[in-house]
Amino acid sequence: MSNAPTPADSPERAEQNPPSVSAEAAAASAPVSGLQPEASETLIETEVSSDTATVRRAPKYGRFMTLGASLGAVVALVLTLSFTPEQSEFVPVGFDGGQVFGFLLLICASIGLALGAIVALAFDRALARRTTSVGVEHEVAHRVDETP
Template structure:
């Protein structure tokens, strides 16, 4: 994997490079959100099918009773239970995949460039902290001045 010829390579004189070897664990994990979303849809559809398959209700006189509020409640309960079951399934899969985790050695490289050119352009020596501060009698920028409507009016 070679870098393109036009990419900027850090100059050895102007950069500081640190390399560390670290031990890390690599494993696969399920996407909890996907499991919970699928569980929600399956739970809501299952609740709708069960509620729709029930025979129509009748009161004591034998007249049919509207059960649509019960259908809505059943769909909401199925949705919530589906989310819970989907999360539980994802957690069980996550625990089983954790047993297959592998430990690998990785090399971490940190490169910090020293910006001597930018400091030289501002007239700052390499050892000084900050460039010169603005003078005290400098006027505020146009955006910092209050608008005509914001200025206090005379009596």
């Protein structure tokens, strides 16, 4: 099924038909059992205009950056656990495992965040080529001011 407007929705047909009046306003303006309509009742007029819009898909940058930072945290954890410091007589170890993980987490999460943003930008550029134009209709309803 396509998004193309049908002949019944075409702008030419909208121009041929006068603006419609809502059923509630028409029923309210008709006299009921010989009573005259009140002055406070209003008619509502609807105007329809057509236009075209460009539609394209875009990636969610926050999700790509969060995924990159998460992968950076996993890499920091793997690096921390894979390289355990050994005590040496010549070089005293100044950092424990938590401190090493913290430093690596800052570095790897920042790099992962940046890489996630770059991947999202690449996807955005690739998806920008596949844009489509669709027809849209805009309806505006407003009161008709009648002067007696």
